[in-house]
Amino acid sequence: MNGKRTRKEVQKPREASVYLNGKLVARIKEPEKFVEAIRKKRRNNLISHEVNIAYFPEFEDVVINTVHGRARRPLVIVENGKSKFTQELKDKLASGKINWNYLIQQGIVEYLDAEEEENAYIALREEDITKDHTHVELDPVVILGISASLIPYMEYNRGDRINYGAKMVGQAIGIPMKNFLARTDTKYNAMVYPQLPLIQADISTIMDEYPGGQNIVIAVMCYDGYNMNDAIVLNKSSVDRGLFRSYYFRTYETVKKKYWGGQEDEIAIPEPGIRGHRGEDAYRELAEDGIINPETPVSSDSVLVGKTSPLRFLSGEDFATGIENKRETSMTVRYGESGIVDEVFITETTDAYQLLKIRIRDQRIPEIGDKLASRHGQKGIISLLVPQEDMPFTSDGVIPDLIFNPHAIPSRMTVGQLLELLAGKARALSGKDIDASAFNHMKEPEIRKLMKSLGFRDDGKQTLYDGRTGKKYEVMIFTGLSYYMKLDHMVADKIHARSRGPVTLLTRQPTEGRAKRGGLRLGEMEQQCLVGHGAALVLKERFDSDKTMIPICKKCGMMAIHDVVKNKSTCAHCKSTEVAWVETAYAFKLTLDEMMSMGVMTNLEVEEV
Amino acid sequence: MTGLPPKIVREIEEYAERKKLSEQKRQKIMETARELYSKSLYDAEEPVGVVAAQSLSEPATQMTMRTYHFAGTAGIQVTLGLPRLLEIFDARKEPKTPTMTIRLEKDYQDIEKVRKIAEQIREVKAKDAILSTVVDLTDLFIRCRLNFEKLEELGIPREKAHKIIKLRNVETSLEGDELVVKPKNADLKTIHKFKYSVLESHIKGIKGISQVVVTKEGDEWIITTLGSNLAKVFAIEGVDYTRTVSNNIFEIYDVLGVEAARNAIMNQSKYTIEEQGLGIDIRYIMLLADLMTVDGEIKAIGRYGISGQKASVLVRASFEETKKHLVGASVRGEKDELRGTIENIMMNQVAPIGTGAFELVGRIPELAGQKASGEKKTKKKAGTASAAKKGKTKTKSESGKKAGENKK
């Protein structure tokens, strides 16, 4: 009655439809046996290991997939509650007698796709295998992707911190690619002295050729108020020695274009008199060919290539006045950027136009406002650079490179970072390799034992002395070594202020954005704040950026026309010459115009004050 | 100096009497109180609206991020947090989860009596007493298997069972254990719809009240319900109608009037905010509730409420539905007096708030013995002239007024 199948129906011999790559090809009986048979053949290497088969009893479907583009992952096969990857095979694999292909051919490891995974019961570790399991993971770490695997002692951190950490590793400045000096990518950063992490997970060795940080000595303590709220105090002397130094590269390119009618761009120092000429001084750094020489220091708006283009539209006036039919289209350094010309490339595009690429290099020494992060989702901004003589020091004379605020730990619970600090210290002191792979690494008691054997406290604490006074700190301070990254968010790229500058054509209000020398927007909420304080005159002044005077007809209230030459205003609507000048925002004048275009007549009633 | 409100004066005097203070001391207390009171008053032209709006919306933004739910607690799952706050301020006709908190009179504080009232309130629908239904498509009738135990609980004897379906144009009869419901005019298309109206048909209780929970608050028994119907509940004997509340503001408005609705808006929003662990001064909520109810009916904050009914065309147009307001204003030939803040900010004039609300007026020509020049001022001055304007243009400085007028 309610549409559910009765017990009887379920028990009758099952049938299933077989779909091969999405197409219905057959209707079969005993689907379980069918699926089992195909799997067996695959494991015996009788059919390709790329074939995946799945059975969905609730839909009575058997799905076979052989196409490309499926995400598949390897798993060890479990039969009768036992992993097929035996100790004997492990030893053989370790000694190099067998390889990965052997394991696949012998039906020890198989790749499952998303659909076949639905039929599998996968154990995380070998110890967890029961007789119901069909597979076991190669290693528990495979539950993580590569970026999460880069975090040492990953499982000691809270989930969200792993997420943040993995995200920030991607923003680290290191070695972007091995041939970066020969490339002309639009922009990239490269670190000067990158290092491999002292403490890293096994899997992260795949990133060994692209390191993205440096190992530094850290003291977990406060330094006056300078490292509150995730700020970072850095040792200035370390910075002077090259800590976190990087280069910022930007490539500018321009094409010498050809136009209709035989006209073309000219690459040369623009002659005076050309439209948009920047003045002789602007082209001083250019060589005779109009292109800047390598190793020339440049800054905002410096001309890199002198170029002139033909005017696109010729108006009668231009011919009449005899101005040369050219305009200046030189390539200049972006606003807010500077550096040294690194390399000049002169080549051709596929259309056989001349192509010029100029790469600028800018040295970036860590400064207040740059962003640093550990691999545990703990980011911070440099707030103070302290000379090493003012930094705390140990009795051995070790001076930390960075002072990390302990308040960043309790609420975020990044215990992995504390372990990394301790393990880093142990590794640096002993020279022993310490693995930090997730789930399967040197455990804390062992690290502690190692520290003890080196003659240090096993909790990583040390007595520190204040560099400014020489006095001993009353408490022991946790110190250690950790891998730190400089992230791709530097103040040099962001610092911006404006007092006067360009406006947009339509509204006459200041432009937006740093690249356009824009104003800093006083937004709706800021406006409300001024209103809330009753500061009416401040409010008016702040929104004065587009103020204009408009002539309003006293008779009808429409905008009048002002003839500058005759210095006379007339109303186009009622021909009256009696006009009142009203001060208002240009944006409001624009609104009036727009309303008029809608067919709404707007009358301003004016009166004298 | 501002006088103290009578309530505070009375309180101080009572205190002085109780403590038997000397006249001198009483005077001193009164003086201090007056000073503190005048300090805590708003200044003239201070923009209370903006301050209230900010004070309300800051915690509201906090709420978007964390709205706590209580899973598994006894009681009724009520909409809380930001969704509820929006419900109140948008003046929705029906809350998502209407509830009532019913308090009872002193004589009814007995679990048996409370249960009895609760049972009276809860709505019983036909589907509660029907186990299963079969639709006969050939003869167009519905056969229902009845739950006689349940009917007995409800006090309906077997012989009267067929009377539970109180729909019009329906014939009902009892055939053995089954109830046959035959509609007088039905066809194949409507018979299924009819089945649902049979299942949903009302047997007893108050319509719309689907759940009733009896809890004890201190020494008092209270009944909370899902679904609200104040008028009917007030009529039940034993219900203390002075302390029984609903969260349906429009219902309160219909049953008890605007004043009660204003209080309901206040109490409900205060409760919602405080329940989230946030705090707002009650005066801001009062201002908002007053604004929503000033003209005798509940108006929403937003497009169809307060913002959509503002006096200024420019302000309405700058909020939402720009074209609608501009065209409407031009058809009606509306005039914008430019008295508000937003209009003046738009025109870059000094807004009449705070320091901008005052002007210095000196009749200089009269003082100099000349005749006052210029037209008669019948309308509000929209702003003061700037010096630059005078110097540059050599015309008398003006300030603008705007009125939309119909011209096609």
Ligand SMILES: [Zn+2]
């Ligand atoms: Zn006119």
